[in-house]
Amino acid sequence: MITQAVEYSLRAMVTLAKREGQPCTAQLLAELTDTPVAYLSKLMQVLVRAELVNSRRGVNGGFILAKKPAAMTIFDVVQAVEPIKRIRQCPLKISEHAGVLCPLHRRLDAAIAMVEHTFRETTLADLLNESEGRRPLCDRSSPITLRIDEPGAAED
């Protein structure tokens, strides 16, 4: 249900959100999110085209979020990468179901709607704020991650 493209994109976006505007190269982002760099690079281009991410060139270049984490939802990321498709019309084009879906498709669409609602209601900032004392989200427990998250904890 959650495709790999969505999973990887969300890992990347959460990781960028945590960096608070500090650019991150595709290579480092791939390391931090445990994703294949070639695949992640393609996904980042999709996110750039969707205006969720900016790409800065140069020595200290890399990817940064295009907006604040509080202004971007899980839904925004999902819609950029692999849009949720609601069932608005009878997939079988049955004329009498044109106005009202049949019970099967109503039920399927209701399930999709619940997911859409959850994703629309959750910003990247929400995810950062919910870490409850644990090191937030999906960073790998590597020295690189520790240096980024906790500047004083590199010796940990």
Add this chain to the structure above:
Amino acid sequence: MITQAVEYSLRAMVTLAKREGQPCTAQLLAELTDTPVAYLSKLMQVLVRAELVNSRRGVNGGFILAKKPAAMTIFDVVQAVEPIKRIRQCPLKISEHAGVLCPLHRRLDAAIAMVEHTFRETTLADLLNESEGRRPLCDRSSPITLRIDEPGAAED
């Protein structure tokens, strides 16, 4: 989110449920559900292996449900064809997330759990019973369908 395999399988199962034990060939089932017969036949074999459908050989053979519609849920069909995968462990194998998922994966799993719950709670019988006066579910408005659904209404 709802893949074609799931959509087609559910159409087929609902159609079989409506036939109340009357066998249906793959060809007729494909017509009734507006699905490609070759693809549907493969899905039916999956449903047979999952013991949701029986296949009867012979002149009046075809597919029938293996249990009553009230004893089969949307979830059963989905799990046979394309199982819902809950997120039980940190996909990045971060040791400190072993016991408790990070906020991102908690949120994703919560969305999956809602879908799972809806699908577990809905039997094929529920779908048939919810048609509210409309011709139920996904039959196509063809003479074949009318004859099957409403024996006296073929002239409609």
